[in-house]
Amino acid sequence: MIFTQNAINTRKNLVASALSPALSEQDIVLVFAGSPIQKPGGHDQTYTFLPHPDYFWLTGSRRPFGVSAFSKKDGWIDYVLPISRDERIWEGGTEQVIAGEDIKNFDSWLSKKAPAKTYLIGQFDQHRHLSKVAEEERIKLQELFNQVRRVKDQEEIKLIQNIAHMANEGYKRIKNIIRPGLTERQIQIEYETEVLRAGSEKFPYDSIVGTGTNSAILHAIPTPRVLKDGEHVLIDAGADVHDYCVDITRNFAVNGTYSSRQKMIHDLVLKAQETSIALCRPGVDWKDVHLASARVMAQGLNDLGILKISAEEAIETSAIAVFFPHGVGHMVGLRVRDVGGPYNPNPKKYAGARLRVDMPLREGHLMTVEPGLYFIPALLDDEMTRKDFKDAINWSEVEKWKDFGGIRIEDDILVTKNGPENLTAIVEK
Numbered sequence: 001m002i003f004t005q006n007a008i009n010t011r012k013n014l015v016a017s018a019l020s021p022a023l024s025e026q027d028i029v030l031v032f033a034g035s036p037i038q039k040p041g042g043h044d045q046t047y048t049f050l051p052h053p054d055y056f057w058l059t060g061s062r063r064p065f066g067v068s069a070f071s072k073k074d075g076w077i078d079y080v081l082p083i084s085r086d087e088r089i090w091e092g093g094t095e096q097v098i099a100g101e102d103i104k105n106f107d108s109w110l111s112k113k114a115p116a117k118t119y120l121i122g123q124f125d126q127h128r129h130l131s132k133v134a135e136e137e138r139i140k141l142q143e144l145f146n147q148v149r150r151v152k153d154q155e156e157i158k159l160i161q162n163i164a165h166m167a168n169e170g171y172k173r174i175k176n177i178i179r180p181g182l183t184e185r186q187i188q189i190e191y192e193t194e195v196l197r198a199g200s201e202k203f204p205y206d207s208i209v210g211t212g213t214n215s216a217i218l219h220a221i222p223t224p225r226v227l228k229d230g231e232h233v234l235i236d237a238g239a240d241v242h243d244y245c246v247d248i249t250r251n252f253a254v255n256g257t258y259s260s261r262q263k264m265i266h267d268l269v270l271k272a273q274e275t276s277i278a279l280c281r282p283g284v285d286w287k288d289v290h291l292a293s294a295r296v297m298a299q300g301l302n303d304l305g306i307l308k309i310s311a312e313e314a315i316e317t318s319a320i321a322v323f324f325p326h327g328v329g330h331m332v333g334l335r336v337r338d339v340g341g342p343y344n345p346n347p348k349k350y351a352g353a354r355l356r357v358d359m360p361l362r363e364g365h366l367m368t369v370e371p372g373l374y375f376i377p378a379l380l381d382d383e384m385t386r387k388d389f390k391d392a393i394n395w396s397e398v399e400k401w402k403d404f405g406g407i408r409i410e411d412d413i414l415v416t417k418n419g420p421e422n423l424t425a426i427v428e429k
Helices: 005-022 054-060 084-091 104-113 125-132 135-149 154-177 184-197 213-217 260-278 286-303 311-316 383-388 395-401
Strands: 028-032 068-070 075-080 118-122 206-212 234-242 246-252 366-369 372-374 405-408 411-414
Touching: 005 068, 005 084, 005 125, 005 234, 028 104, 028 125, 054 068, 054 118, 054 135, 068 104, 068 184, 075 104, 075 366, 118 125, 118 395, 154 234, 154 246, 184 206, 184 234, 184 246, 206 286, 213 234, 213 246, 246 405, 246 411, 260 286, 260 366, 260 405, 260 411, 286 311, 286 366, 286 372, 366 383, 372 383
Parallel strands: 028 118
Antiparallel strands: 028 068, 068 075, 206 234, 234 246, 366 411, 372 405
């Protein structure tokens, strides 16, 4: 098991303390691992099983069908799927089974308990009929669970730091081989090969590689496009072990030296990132971390003559979102989109961007900080954009930058009582 039993016990105790005040003696909380999904037309083939992160974090188990049950009277009881004879023959039976009751006894146990209320957490779609509370009430309890899980413990932090070293091998490889004539796809292959060789099991998301104007595509899929002398390349790629991961973005000059324009934008984005990272402290609202980057980059665009209005006006009118259209970051760690704030179907916009997180930071939160400046044709040539920001943006100046692409810089920042700690600082900028 990737975590010690002591760490697992501590997590369960923390969750129990958080949930107990909201529960009666007759209530039960069920945390489900989920089940494999069959491939269409694949007969007995399934997609690689990924346990729901709530269940994996709580138990350390990666086996399907598991259920972890909690009540104030009995504490935690784990129901697990034993390794079958057929599984040992076909799969080797290498997945460690945590201590617990046989899952075949779960239904009868729950029936005998006859709970007053049953709260469901994790991958519970197939068990939705077991719920005995309104969805609003379930979400409130889920948020109590989330508040505990958002805080990374020392074993999680150490694992993520190790994964950052794996990703660093890929970025070092890129630095050594990048040159005109390579393709985006070749960059991806070289990066991913080196990271897998360093110990990564898989990748937390599809690697993003964009050269030239493709670097302005936020989720650029690597293509056969050839890297040209004078261009820069944006690489947003990570590494993953048991769903724990890092999310990193770096930029490279194809010929090894930035042009004056590339250096100007890179330095501006780096200044925005450093300003936002400095704010990653307990009690700081995440929206203020985002606005700090937006303000720095808006001022820079004003200095370049691209924005005709002040930085504050660019934030108030959302004009900065034409060049910085996404939030400054998100929670990361267990999956690339780790558990964020309470679900909000209508998130508020700040400086024109919807944020994935909108709450105060706490010690132990792990956040990506990834400001970016882009010249995106789809935005710059959009009729509505031109109309809304007719007098805010110097459109004749913008024309000179439409072939630039974009630059984003991203690191994973741990919030501590002593200030921000960059867990991906090993990757050179």
